[in-house]
Amino acid sequence: MLTKVRTATLSGIEGYPVTVETDLHSGLPGFHIVGLADTTIKEASKRIKPAIQNCGGTFPGEKVTVNLVPAGRPKEGSHFDLPIALGIIMLGSEVIELEDTAFIGEVSLDGTINGVRGALPLAICLRQAGIRNLVLPLENAAEVSILEDINLLPVAHLRDAAEYVLGIRKLPLYIRKEIERENEESGVDFAQVVGQESVKRAILVGAAGNHGILMMGSPGCGKTMMAKRIPGILPELTYEEKVEITGIYSVAGLLSPEHPIVNQRPFRSPHHNITQTGLIGGGVRPRPGELSLAHRGVLFLDELGEFDARVIDAMRQPVEEGIIRINRNLEEVIFPSKVMMVIAANPCKCGNLWDSRKICTCSAHQLEGYRRKLMGPFADRVDIHIKVNPVEKDNLMQYGETQLTKWMSTAEMREIVCRTRALQAERYRGEAFCCNGQLDEKGIRNYCSLGRESKELMMASYERLGLSMRGYSKILRMARTIADLSESDRIETEHVAEALMYRIDLETK
Amino acid sequence: MEIIIVRKGEPAYPDRLLEIKNPPKQLYCCGNLKLLSSRSVAVIGSRTSTVYGRNTAKSIGRCLAAAGITVVSGMAIGIDTCAHEGALEAGGMTAAVLGCGPDVCYPAENKLLMADIQRKGLIVTEYPPGTPASRYNFPNRNRIISGLCEATVVVQARNRSGALITAELAAEQGRDVFAVPGNIDSQYNLGNNKLIKEGAAPLVCVEDILEHLGISGVSEEDARSRLSDREFQVFEILNQEGEMTVDEVCLKTGFSPAYVTPILSVMEMKGFINSEMGKFFVKITPCK
Numbered sequence: 121m122l123t124k125v126r127t128a129t130l131s132g133i134e135g136y137p138v139t140v141e142t143d144l145h146s147g148l149p150g151f152h153i154v155g156l157a158d159t160t161i162k163e164a165s166k167r168i169k170p171a172i173q174n175c176g177g178t179f180p181g182e183k184v185t186v187n188l189v190p191a192g193r194p195k196e197g198s199h200f201d202l203p204i205a206l207g208i209i210m211l212g213s214e215v216i217e218l219e220d221t222a223f224i225g226e227v228s229l230d231g232t233i234n235g236v237r238g239a240l241p242l243a244i245c246l247r248q249a250g251i252r253n254l255v256l257p258l259e260n261a262a263e264v265s266i267l268e269d270i271n272l273l274p275v276a277h278l279r280d281a282a283e284y285v286l287g288i289r290k291l292p293l294y295i296r297k298e299i300e301r302e303n304e305e306s307g308v309d310f311a312q313v314v315g316q317e318s319v320k321r322a323i324l325v326g327a328a329g330n331h332g333i334l335m336m337g338s339p340g341c342g343k344t345m346m347a348k349r350i351p352g353i354l355p356e357l358t359y360e361e362k363v364e365i366t367g368i369y370s371v372a373g374l375l376s377p378e379h380p381i382v383n384q385r386p387f388r389s390p391h392h393n394i395t396q397t398g399l400i401g402g403g404v405r406p407r408p409g410e411l412s413l414a415h416r417g418v419l420f421l422d423e424l425g426e427f428d429a430r431v432i433d434a435m436r437q438p439v440e441e442g443i444i445r446i447n448r449n450l451e452e453v454i455f456p457s458k459v460m461m462v463i464a465a466n467p468c469k470c471g472n473l474w475d476s477r478k479i480c481t482c483s484a485h486q487l488e489g490y491r492r493k494l495m496g497p498f499a500d501r502v503d504i505h506i507k508v509n510p511v512e513k514d515n516l517m518q519y520g521e522t523q524l525t526k527w528m529s530t531a532e533m534r535e536i537v538c539r540t541r542a543l544q545a546e547r548y549r550g551e552a553f554c555c556n557g558q559l560d561e562k563g564i565r566n567y568c569s570l571g572r573e574s575k576e577l578m579m580a581s582y583e584r585l586g587l588s589m590r591g592y593s594k595i596l597r598m599a600r601t602i603a604d605l606s607e608s609d610r611i612e613t614e615h616v617a618e619a620l621m622y623r624i625d626l627e628t629k
Numbered sequence: 630m631e632i633i634i635v636r637k638g639e640p641a642y643p644d645r646l647l648e649i650k651n652p653p654k655q656l657y658c659c660g661n662l663k664l665l666s667s668r669s670v671a672v673i674g675s676r677t678s679t680v681y682g683r684n685t686a687k688s689i690g691r692c693l694a695a696a697g698i699t700v701v702s703g704m705a706i707g708i709d710t711c712a713h714e715g716a717l718e719a720g721g722m723t724a725a726v727l728g729c730g731p732d733v734c735y736p737a738e739n740k741l742l743m744a745d746i747q748r749k750g751l752i753v754t755e756y757p758p759g760t761p762a763s764r765y766n767f768p769n770r771n772r773i774i775s776g777l778c779e780a781t782v783v784v785q786a787r788n789r790s791g792a793l794i795t796a797e798l799a800a801e802q803g804r805d806v807f808a809v810p811g812n813i814d815s816q817y818n819l820g821n822n823k824l825i826k827e828g829a830a831p832l833v834c835v836e837d838i839l840e841h842l843g844i845s846g847v848s849e850e851d852a853r854s855r856l857s858d859r860e861f862q863v864f865e866i867l868n869q870e871g872e873m874t875v876d877e878v879c880l881k882t883g884f885s886p887a888y889v890t891p892i893l894s895v896m897e898m899k900g901f902i903n904s905e906m907g908k909f910f911v912k913i914t915p916c917k
């Protein structure tokens with residue numbers, strides 16, 4: 121007597137299919153789970169027995185062996201409860217055809233079925249493996265409903281699932297709700313930021329070419345305010361991106377019935393006392409960190425100077441490569457981390473250095489130390505460095521009357537960003553990169569050639585600023601974006617000149 | 630390094646030294662002799678000093694040198710060293726007046742600095758080669774420091790510092806004396822604060838001294854000839870307004886940041902303006 125129930129397990133944010141084989145042997149009563157199951161699954165034996173009894177079933181009085189196939193890959197997660205329980209219930213009974221049906225769900229002692237982490241990626245891999253019907257916790261149905269070509273059969277209790285497999289009852293199909301773009305009007309808009317036009321311009325360049333931005337300026341001048349508005353000017357997520365990001369949040373356990381689907385660009389702003397694991401991801405059962413939660417959105421590090429230098433350093437490679445590799449005993453787990461990096465920093469430890477109305481209390485030693493910490497290799501990898509000055513009161517008054525503020529609303533900025541991104545996508549069709557911020561050395565050679573005059577400016581700045589080679593490529597990448605913003609095929613001198621401005625401070629002072 | 634002897638009465642001998650009470654009979658020089666007669670300011674202070682003092686010395690040195698003024702000091706540890714270093718950092722001129730022979734490095738740890746000053750500036754002393762440093766030589770040496778300069782700035786000095794003697798000599802020689810104000814609870818500042826009490830001009834910001842020397846902005850004709858029309862337009866506004874942020878320039882001109890930013894960037898490259906702490910200003914160079 122052997123039953124087979126199909127389910128899946130997680131590795132990072134990817135799922136892979138697993139079959140639960142259950143067998144009965146005569147002998148002393150016992151319950152064994154084999155096939156590289158971790159403790160969450162081993163504990164299933166303790167939950168399943170009372171759960172089956174609590175919904176009127178009988179637990180076999182013989183030796184039960186559960187084997188998880190393929191046996192060689194590690195498996196984890198409480199969602200194995202449901203398939204294992206059903207495997208036992210089906211022993212010795214007539215069951216319906218289950219070849220293209222899979223099961224996930226955690227079972228309480230009273231038989232209630234609870235939601236699980238990672239339902240969406242599990243469903244994705246099952247669908248790819250040919251599964252047509254997925255029996256899953258009611259709580260997870262909304263999130264998985266983003267997939268259109270799989271039937272969702274939500275269950276609230278083990279009894280319902282049992283009666284379904286035994287052919288006693290049918291399960292109602294989950295009705296998909298239209299996925300709306302929630303809070304379309306999020307209430308934040310760049311038009312609310314008074315002045316700061318040069319910073320908005322730099323942000324526009326950053327968003328258009330996917331360049332990281334570091335804003336430096338005194339407290340209260342609007343750095344955080346502007347950072348929060350950056351996701352709003354990025355292009356809307358595509359369907360594929362929504363599925364991918366929702367999958368990450370699913371694995372992180374961050375979806376809720378109110379927000380079952382991520383349909384806006386993420387904005388993550390981790391507190392500066394965050395641990396390395398919190399930022400990069402990891403743990404015994406690896407979970408995505410803030411870097412992955414910000415995937416395809418904005419990762420905002422507010423007050424960079426306050427972060428632990430080692431934590432910052434650990435981010436360097438993941439940010440550069442766009443993926444995070446975490447090794448656990450048997451496998452390498454991969455999390456994505458393609459983020460637009462936005463950083464805010466005070467000019468000094470007390471924050472007042474640039475504010476002529478206040479007095480900086482830092483010693484020269486502190487200033488030097490702060491600067492060294494801030495302008496390390498991590499900040500160097502961020503393309504755009506921009507100074508933010510407080511808006512003077514009398515200037516505040518003038519802004520109302522000029523055209524400038526009107527120009528820089530979120531909607532207008534987004535339109536420019538989308539247009540410029542489309543231009544880049546078109547140009548880079550068939551390449552490994554799709555925007556200027558990702559250009560490698562070869563890409564720069566192919567797409568960022570300079571005329572004689574701009575070359576001279578570059579050479580002059582090379583001597584003046586003592587640019588590093590890295591700085592040089594960054595300027596070319598930014599100049600490409602700036603040229604694209606004005607829809608110019610050629611990179612002109614003024615484009616290089618503007619790009620230089622975004623590096624001057626870092627490379628010289 | 631060649632040692633050149635400049636005797637009183639020779640053309641290279643600086644006029645300013647002839648004005649003082651007991652001008653040296655001859656000067657042993659190593660380096661650029663022109664610095665003997667260039668516009669010069671002495672920047673001096675105690676060997677024992679605070680970070681504040683040393684930083685101030687450095688930025689005064691830097692600012693003067695960037696404006697084309699020769700920074701004269703005594704190459705002692707502390708304030709003197711920083712003043713020389715600031716000048717060198719700015720790529721400008723500096724002269725060290727020694728209390729020993731021109732071939733003797735005192736203090737010994739300043740060997741590298743001395744080599745640098747020889748190469749890029751001037752070493753000068755009234756003592757012949759081989760004369761060891763002696764503390765009896767220093768007060769004498771100080772009259773040459775102040776004597777070579779239009780003005781003397783005491784950055785930080787303790788109560789009985791040699792720098793105060795130099796300041797006194799400068800005053801006797803009819804030269805201007807500046808002192809940098811320091812906090813009154815620190816004995817490191819007793820000397821410089823006392824000078825202010827006695828009538829020295831307080832140096833409240835580094836530019837004070839430039840203003841006193843009659844040094845103003847980049848010449849307009851130079852800007853007009855080397856800048857494009859667009860650049861000159863922004864240059865003129867900066868020149869009128871003093872320091873401005875990019876946004877203030879935009880507000881004033883009605884141009885967008887995308888227009889103004891490249892212009893500022895190019896002008897900074899061409900050396901007409903400088904930026905610091907997010908603000909732009911016209912560079913200061915000596916007027917002709």
Ligand SMILES: Nc1ncnc2c1ncn2[C@@H]1O[C@H](COP(=O)(O)OP(=O)(O)O)[C@@H](O)[C@H]1O
Pocket residue numbers: 312313314315316337338339340341342343344345346464511
């Ligand atoms: N340019 C501006 N326009 C409108 N409001 C501003 C501006 N700058 C600052 N503020 C106001 O000041 C508050 C503090 O700004 P914040 O973004 O937190 O500054 P920072 O992050 O630079 O310390 C904001 O919430 C906003 O209300």
Ligand SMILES: [Mg+2]
Pocket residue numbers: 340343344345422464
């Ligand atoms: Mg803030």
